Amino acid sequence: MTKLKDIAQETGFSITTVSRALAGYDDVNAETRQQIMQTATQMGYQPNGVARQLRNQKTDTIGIIIPSDETRFSDDFFSELVMGVGYAAAHLGYDLLLSAQTSADEMGAYQRIVGGNRVDGVIIARTRRHDPRIAYLKKANLPYVVAGRSAPDEITDYPYIDVDSQRGIALATEYLIGLGHTHIGFIAPPQELAYTAYRLAGYIDGLHHANLPYRPDYVVYGDLRREGGAQMTRMLLREYPHITAIVAGNDAMALGAMTTITDMGLRVGVDVSVTGFDNIPSGEHAHPPLTTVRQPIQEIGQHLVERLISLIHREQLGETQTLLSPMLIVRESCGKVPS
């Protein structure tokens, strides 16, 4: 709450001089600076960030907006992404402004944050078909980076980072085929998400690679949550009892599938196998049981931030569109809860 003005009064110099002394300009008398800096620390001066932002027309802040809360309790993608983005941003001298969409006002948060000049750049995640957020940002003239390409039948003319989930799901499918399974169900992500088409294509790739027929009735759509995975698994196994393996479109649904299998009195990995796919940027990754994937998603957040800050600084970027190679996480676990 002490302002430049206060220090100016205290030292007898003008606000301008105080400002320059503290900013480290070299056209200030050494003694003057000394005195000013001393009283500044004495009075506990902290520059007013908001005033600075207004004056400098930059905020040193990046924005991220999380979608409204249908899936908030079960799907850990955004919570991990936010952590990764937050740490990476801090490391590079940026703060993170987080806003959640409200169901009442879909684009309100974007207008407030982006249109309101609250941030220097924005991160978008979990692209949807005909995503209105991307359309909005294209017009808004503010740097942005997207986690996830548009669907294959749309144009992706913006900077993005994505994982080759088509290949990832193909690998998951081939893994199960390699175990000897021939009737393999697929719990796909929701249809409105951009990556769903890639993942479905990967499932089909995997089958075709082994000359297995693609049966559309083996494909169901889940809600990305454990509950959805559990429910769809129940449906699949009831309808098609000869299914012995399931590919889940994401991690949470894989966990849900395992729960259902256990609940049905079957053994995961014995009676029915499950693989889940998640966004894995690169490198080795441990596969402890009982855990969901955290680090890889955080790493994507880190990539996003680095890319975005380059854009903000108008630095040269090699590629603005990056497709990370997938790393498969195969998981099969069994769980029991004591009474």
Next chain:
Amino acid sequence: MTKLKDIAQETGFSITTVSRALAGYDDVNAETRQQIMQTATQMGYQPNGVARQLRNQKTDTIGIIIPSDETRFSDDFFSELVMGVGYAAAHLGYDLLLSAQTSADEMGAYQRIVGGNRVDGVIIARTRRHDPRIAYLKKANLPYVVAGRSAPDEITDYPYIDVDSQRGIALATEYLIGLGHTHIGFIAPPQELAYTAYRLAGYIDGLHHANLPYRPDYVVYGDLRREGGAQMTRMLLREYPHITAIVAGNDAMALGAMTTITDMGLRVGVDVSVTGFDNIPSGEHAHPPLTTVRQPIQEIGQHLVERLISLIHREQLGETQTLLSPMLIVRESCGKVPS
């Protein structure tokens, strides 16, 4: 990027009139307002949030600062808390400014966010012994709420929300005793955390309640991460083979303990039992295997936001210090990863 000025020029009215028309003041000619609002939407006007903040001396934003990243990959407390806080804040018309501490500059983020007037209030979580953040905020004259009391030997003279973890760990311990165990290890949280003393006291309470002796050598300190839980479990079981049950000071360490038990060729829940405690505010909670607790921590975030916003509005608060009753989560699971 269109400003009030632009609309003023376009319509011929003064900036003030435009401002008032858009703000909905009633001392504006209906026609004038009509015209102004129309050109405003036409030009895609969005008020500049930063300028507003400076002018109004409030930001409609709350701050949260997450600690530096030793535990970022394994401990899901902060990621969930942030989600809970973010959604609750959005619901109440606030944005969330997230900043991470950097190891270089412990208090830097606080000074920037709090001292820089970037937020109307702050949330602190995971209180430490002699927490410098609390000391800082006491002086800073900015509303704040703390998740977690100070340690029992310190004074807690600030608004907080906490879970009665002493009772929670006592229940966990009694649960294991009820199963017939008499040699029960405790993997405590790090000593520097404020709640550790409560949790240790709970462990002792549980033992005493059943007239079992408290053996200090059965207590080890973990790092809140799965790795720590795993490592400490290995130590405990190697050193004291007659231990048949373990209470873990948090959820992640409980998972780590299970991993170790499995790795040692023992069966979780048969050879060695495990219970983990987590922050559970209230109400029923499902106990699916293979999952960590998300919702309860988010609910704490929600409580924190509501309390903080009351403080910001200087509304009357019944209690500014709230101790939520614990709900025990007992978990025992086994996991296997396919080769």
Next chain:
DNA sequence: CTGTTAGCGCGTTCAA
């Protein structure tokens, strides 16, 4: 009903 004036706190001309 509308416009002029003033100032939130800061940084950056420009002149002295």
Next chain:
DNA sequence: TTGAACGCGCTAACAG
């Protein structure tokens, strides 16, 4: 080496 003046974009008090 220093200070006065200006403006970032907005809102509020005060006149008219």
